[in-house]
Amino acid sequence: MGPSSVLNSSKLDALPTDILIIILGYLNTAQSVAHLAATCKGLHQLISARGWRIFVKSCFNSLTLLSSNANEDWVNMARVLTAQARDWDRRAFVFHSLSLPETRRPDARRGHGAQSIPGNIIVDAHLRETGRFDEEFVVWGSGEDVIARIRRNDRKTIPSETWHMCKGSETGFIEGKGDTTSISIVKSHSFGEGDDLGVVVGRANGDLRLLSIGESNFGRTLMHFRPSPNSSIHQNEIRAIDVDSGSSVIAASTRESVWLYPVQTGNQAQSKNIPDSPYIDPITTLSLKDSQKSSSFDFIRSTKIFNKDTIAVALNRSFDPIRVLTITQTGLETSAVPRFLDEHPYIGSSPRTVRALLPVDVRSITGGGGNVLLSSWDDGTIRLQDLRTPSPIDRVYQDNFEVATPINALISYGLERFVAGSAYSHMLKVFDFRWTRGYYHTDSLPCSSNSPYPTPKPPTIVNEPEYYDNRPACDHVLGRLCRWHMLSRHDFYRPNCNIYLPFRNYASSPIYSLAKPSDTSATLYAGLSGLLMEFTLKSCVYTNSIPTTNQLSYVRQRGKVAVLETGDGAAILDISKCQRVPEIRRQLFSNDEYSSAVARKQHRLDEALQDRREFPAFETQTHFDTHQAANE
Structure with a gap:
């Protein structure tokens, strides 16, 4: 040969x-x-x-x-x-606030019964594929009104967006009693390309309806969910709702009961219009107060559907604050979740509260499955557990800075990360799930014998990991990484973070709701008091103006945020190990001309959060000499 x-x-x-x-x-x-x-x-x-x-x-x-x-x-x-x-990973975020101008805000001094403080924003979002175009629906309740913004794009640019409002006062709802308390878009595959999506809206007076959010008939009532007048059970304040589009079922909860309703989508629902449609009676209902199998509680906080057979309910002040409801042919059956054995010793034995629930899909993990739930507890912990068994993947997460601050809302992106909204202030908390990743952006950057910079300064007393191999370049034949690439994957150099949102219009507000259109969307929405925050990843911010119609006088303003790194997110049993003086970085949005492009890319954080004093000395000096020579 x-x-x-x-x-x-x-x-x-x-x-x-x-x-x-x-x-x-x-x-x-x-x-x-x-x-x-x-x-x-x-x-x-x-x-x-x-x-x-x-x-x-x-x-x-x-x-x-x-x-x-x-x-x-x-x-x-x-x-x-x-x-x-x-x-x-680099905390490259851009924030905008969406709010009504000062002249449109309610003022109790006018003497018309208006509220003196703005209502809480309850938001949901959904991304629908229509051919080569995507439609992003963002729907939120602001007081008694329901507002939507619909963006249509071709996955590269945004050619248009439209705004719609359904004024509650025009449909018989008043401020306070008629305020929106929960909202959920019906994310159903049964909607055809020509069908309008629907949104289920629950209110403080117990009203529960399916509204159209289509371009042509936004706000039209498609279905009205309420028990018949002769029913012995009354549907009072709606506390939470969740829609299982696969089985076409709505789970709604009042203070002490859970209700299941059927929901029809597409043109089937459009054929049912109020006032001609009959009452839509519940499929079944269950009063948890009357249950003999579990301890007492104050009220229901959250309700989530896992599948066509299982519902999880979060309770306020109970020794069994998570209940699992099983849907059977005869109705709903309840059971308590097995208690954690690693209770934190500084909490005591008082009744517990779970504020938020989030089902987690773990099918991508080998052997993963079951009803896996992320739940936020009043002791500041966020717990991951399989509801059916003492699962080996159970884990407890915690903000290592604000150790005992509870969480109001949760949203996740696969098994890569989840975002939590503080129950006490206008702060988002970004957590890494800490599963093995399939992608690290640092793998595509140049090799180095340096450690990643700057060195994190977590609020907990932990030591920087020891790594004695100063290999300057990766050896892929031997399967050995250089020092920089190896340490860049370490949890110590990929800490969680807290993000302090810009909030100028009112006093500090908690985060009441979180929503994302999809796992691949670059935008996250947070509902605060009278304010909707739009959180967008930097690389996906649209620089060109977006043609809009009917903006409803909403003002969109960009704001700078502060970022605080909070460690690996593991639960802290001994709070004396927390050092309470962490480093807070504020966005500056200015490039540092005295550092090289390579140095800026290898910096752990975005350019808006960088400080030139953190770069390796030789990188800064080399670029300074080059810059000076070019000017001479």
């Missing part, structure tokens, strides 16, 4: 397609995939057809991804998700 034959047989593109696909599954950066695609025509065709899909599904397997078969969409998704991962 001649030399040319040996060379040809060793070509990478000569390998069988099945082997190449296996190799593609091991590439952990988009840069590696792009470089491989640039080597030859054959590999470029394979990667265009299948490579980017493999990369996205391998590196971001815990996220719920958009359903697309177009190769171009998978390339774009890889670009978007890698940029978002970098933004999350």
Whole structure:
């Protein structure tokens, strides 16, 4: 065999397609995939057809991804998700507030019974695919009014957005008693491309309706959920609602009862209009106060549907603050969740409160399954547990700075991270789930024998990890990483953080609700008192103005935030190990010209949070000399 034959047989593109696909599954950066695609025509065709899909599904397997078969969409998704991962890790956030101007706010001094303080914003969001376009629906309740913003984009730009309002006063609701207390978009696959989405709205007076949020008939009542007048059970204040679009069921809770209602979607619901439609009676209802199997409680705080058979309920001040309801043919049956054995000793034995619940999908984990729940407790802990068994994946998270501050709202992004809203102040808390990741944005950056900088200063007394291998470059043959790449993956250098939101209009407000359109969306929405905050990852901020219609006089203002790093998020049993003087960084939005581009990229934090004194001395001095020579 001649030399040319040996060379040809060793070509990478000569390998069988099945082997190449296996190799593609091991590439952990988009840069590696792009470089491989640039080597030859054959590999470029394979990667265009299948490579980017493999990369996205391998590196971001815990996220719920958009359903697309177009190769171009998978390339774009890889670009978007890698940029978002970098933004999350580097705290590259941009915040805008959405609020009514001062002249539109209620004023009790006018003597018309108006509230002197703004209502709490309750928000939900959803991203719907319609062909090559996406529609982002954000719906929120502000007092007795329901407002929506609908953005339509082609996954690259936003060509338009429309605003709508359903004024509560025009449909018989008054301030206070008619305020929106819960809201949930019906995220159903049964909606066709021509159908309008619906939103279930619960109010303080017990009213529960399915409203249209379509362009043509926004705010129209599609279904009105209420027991018949001769019913012995009264539906008072709606505390929480959740919609299971798969089984077309709504779970609604009042102070002490849980109600199940059927919901019809699309044109079926549109055919039922008030006042001609009959009462929509509940499928079943259960008063937890009357249950003989569990301890007493004050009231229900949250209700979440896991599947067509299981509902979780969070209670205020109970020795069994989480109840599991099983849907049977005869109604609802209740049981308490097994108690944790590692109760924190500084809390005592008083009744406990669970404020927020969030089902977590763990099917991406080998052997994962079951009803896994994230719950926020009044002692400041956030607990992950399988409701059916003493699960081996149970874990307790805690803000290592505000150790005992409870959480009002939770939202998660697959098994990568979750965001919590403080129950006491205008603060978001970003937690890493601490499962093994499929993608680290630092893997695509240059090797170095330095440690990641700046060194985190967590509020807990912990030591910087020891690592004695000062290898300046990764050795992929031996499977050994350089010092910088190895430590960049360590939990110590990827701490959680608290984000202090800009809040100028009123006194400090808790976070009442959180919503995201999808796992792949770059925007998160937080409802405060009289204010909706729009949290967007920096790489996905639209720089061009967005054509809008009917803005309803809402004002959109950009604000700077402060970020405080809070450690790895593990529960703290001994609070004496907390040091209460952490470092707070404020966004500056100015580039430091005396540091190199490489140094700025390798800095753990976004440019808006960087301080040039933190860069390695040789990086700063080298760039300063180059800059000075260019000016001479």
